[in-house]
């Protein structure tokens with residue numbers, strides 16, 4: 001039996017997505033609230049969702065991941081009656097606050113979050129920590145005191161990298177010799193990359209480390225040439241975002257006489273809208289127009305090895321909280337990512353003082369107006 005003490009619940013924390021046409025605009029408004037995204041971009045993105053009947057694939061991906069994570073925690077000897085696994089989202093139901101309230105009602109006081117983002121950045125790290133802080137503040141006003149930690153980022157973990165490498169190896173067998181690999185991730189503003197991680201530029205740096213680790217895992221005689229490129233740019237055109245865009249990159253490859261491309265969505269954990277629309281629909285169409293052979297490699301979200309890796313990081317973090325100094329494996333880059341974010345890590349450039357949980361500087365504000373017992377102080 002492996003205990004998850006001191007945790008009494010696990011939370012799979014994700015982005016969320018609409019499941020019906022009338023949910024699309026309210027969802028997009030949730031996503032972009034206060035983020036300065038032009039209205040035209042919102043309407044354009046709503047069309048992407050409408051192309052799929054108003055239903056994002058992301059929730060079904062997370063339902064599958066939830067089942068796999070439960071299975072892998074059970075396989076690791078965790079008793080799910082003692083530590084149930086919940087699922088909550090930032091932008092759509094089931095919402096984080098509601099799920100944590102339910103967990104509290106069922107007796108949970110210390111929760112370990114597993115975020116569906118492999119890399120550090122404001123979007124993939126601090127914004128989730130802000131969501132958790134907001135939920136914890138709301139719940140503390142209801143007299144419910146809880147603490148939430150989150151597992152470290154896992155861009156460097158074999159369970160994330162190996163399924164991608166296997167899929168690329170297979171894909172390379174179906175494109176002409178000399179084809180390139182285009183690793184693709186979500187574009188973010190240059191300024192957001194500059195502020196990623198404790199020292200800055202961690203978003204691009206950790207992506208490159210993951211790409212290099214994947215390349216070293218390929219079962220091929222000659223490692224193909226590769227680039228890290230971007231998709232899903234939004235924001236005003238005047239604001240610099242990470243480039244090149246996958247579409248422009250494909251045109252460049254064609255011009256350079258490259259005979260084909262394996263497109264690898266390394267920035268994404270599962271086949272959500274960015275993957276099925278921006279890559280499988282838009283980028284593939286561009287490649288077809290260029291007469292450039294194009295194969296898209298798999299994401300690792302559905303792989304057993306991926307859920308097993310998440311389960312092992314959950315077990316590792318629980319051991320660390322018990323002071324047991326567990327072995328901290330890392331198969332890419334310069335060693336394991338931190339458990340607890342230092343102050344200012346993945347800064348919020350618009351609102352630097354917004355409370356964020358799971359960092360050294362997190363203190364649950366004690367609401368003295370409440371008749372309930374004072375909230376426990378957490379880090």
Ligand SMILES: CC1=C(CCC(=O)O)c2cc3nc(cc4[nH]c(cc5[nH]c(cc1n2)c(C)c5CCC(=O)O)c(CCC(=O)O)c4C)C(CCC(=O)O)=C3C
Nearest residue numbers: 015017031035045056057058117123124186188234272273
């Ligand atoms: C780094 C990153 C990840 C990966 C890390 C992680 O997984 O968290 C990610 C994931 C996702 N992004 C998603 C959807 C959207 N992202 C948007 C907007 C933005 N994303 C950004 C960054 C990221 N996003 C940024 C800097 C913006 C601009 C607004 C802002 O500065 O915050 C918008 C608004 C419209 C638009 O502008 O495109 C939508 C609809 C979905 C769900 C897809 C589905 O429904 O299947 C997922 C998983």
Ligand SMILES: [Fe+2]
Nearest residue numbers: 125341345346
């Ligand atoms: Fe961070």
